[in-house]
Amino acid sequence: MNTRGQLRDKIVVITGASSGVGRASATVFAAEGAKVVVADIIEEPLAGGFGADEESSTAELIKSNGGDAVFVKCDVTKAGEVDAAVRAAVERYGRLDVMFNNAGVYRGGKLLDEFTEEDLQLCFDVNVKGTFLGTQAAIRQFRDQQRVSADNAGTIINLVSTAGLHGNLKQSVYNISKAAQANLTRCAALEYGPEGVRINGICPTFTKTALTRNLFDDTAFMENFTDSVPLKRWGETDDIAKLALFLASDASSYIHGALIPVDGGKSL
Ligand SMILES: NC(=O)c1ccc[n+]([C@@H]2O[C@H](COP(=O)([O-])OP(=O)(O)OC[C@H]3O[C@@H](n4cnc5c(N)ncnc54)[C@H](O)[C@@H]3O)[C@@H](O)[C@H]2O)c1
Numbered sequence: 428m429n430t431r432g433q434l435r436d437k438i439v440v441i442t443g444a445s446s447g448v449g450r451a452s453a454t455v456f457a458a459e460g461a462k463v464v465v466a467d468i469i470e471e472p473l474a475g476g477f478g479a480d481e482e483s484s485t486a487e488l489i490k491s492n493g494g495d496a497v498f499v500k501c502d503v504t505k506a507g508e509v510d511a512a513v514r515a516a517v518e519r520y521g522r523l524d525v526m527f528n529n530a531g532v533y534r535g536g537k538l539l540d541e542f543t544e545e546d547l548q549l550c551f552d553v554n555v556k557g558t559f560l561g562t563q564a565a566i567r568q569f570r571d572q573q574r575v576s577a578d579n580a581g582t583i584i585n586l587v588s589t590a591g592l593h594g595n596l597k598q599s600v601y602n603i604s605k606a607a608q609a610n611l612t613r614c615a616a617l618e619y620g621p622e623g624v625r626i627n628g629i630c631p632t633f634t635k636t637a638l639t640r641n642l643f644d645d646t647a648f649m650e651n652f653t654d655s656v657p658l659k660r661w662g663e664t665d666d667i668a669k670l671a672l673f674l675a676s677d678a679s680s681y682i683h684g685a686l687i688p689v690d691g692g693k694s695l
Pocket of ligand 1: 442443444445446447448449466467468469473476501502503504529530531532533553557586587588589630631632633634635636637638639
């Protein structure tokens, strides 16, 4: 058991934690003492990711490093499955401290008039509805806990994107879903801050995961994009996980309603 970590004994649900940013965050959180519910539609990492140990599921990886984690099958577009993921945290570990709404899908490479209704629907279902349902489930649980102890207010982190803060060519369906998720974060922060619940959003630019594998493998695009980033490199999943760790921990105790770029200066 980790007795010194920044998230010692915090109970965390991370959606979309089988791959990419969610997986990196789950392993960093667990190494800092958190007990993690890995909530995802599939248990194995998606093909095309850049991480090491991709043959192990996230919960297996955490447990092999001495941490505590459990996988719960959860489609974030279904309220019952999101509620069940939170319930799993409470039944196994006793409560919920951090809800990390990370699951997301990307659609790009087309002009607005070329996207299908299915592209639009999927981006809104997973990125917006998924975050909405995760927020609802967490707030209801936090309220139950606060009846027992006022210290149990809880924290919510939403994995948004710089795409939610401005326009980009050829990814309108993604950008408008991420913009909705950004405003969901602001609205929820206004509504639940008075209850002591801190709610923040993380806004990465392109980060090396299965989600961006096609873009990264397009050498011309990859080089052009890399050159446009002041730090001259793509984000790594650990870059994002370290910000998530800060937001989940008491070190960020007065940060609330923020949408924080983690983008190597790209937004400049
Ligand atoms: N990679 C990037 O460049 C980048 C940049 C900005 C923001 N983001 C955001 O970061 C988040 C994580 O992206 P990633 O790059 O790690 O992607 P990824 O594709 O590597 O991982 C996404 C995970 O979400 C899961 N998932 C998909 N639909 C789901 C659903 N309906 N219910 C539950 N889980 C579901 C997948 O199974 C997968 O494990 C997303 O919200 C994404 O929009 C990513």
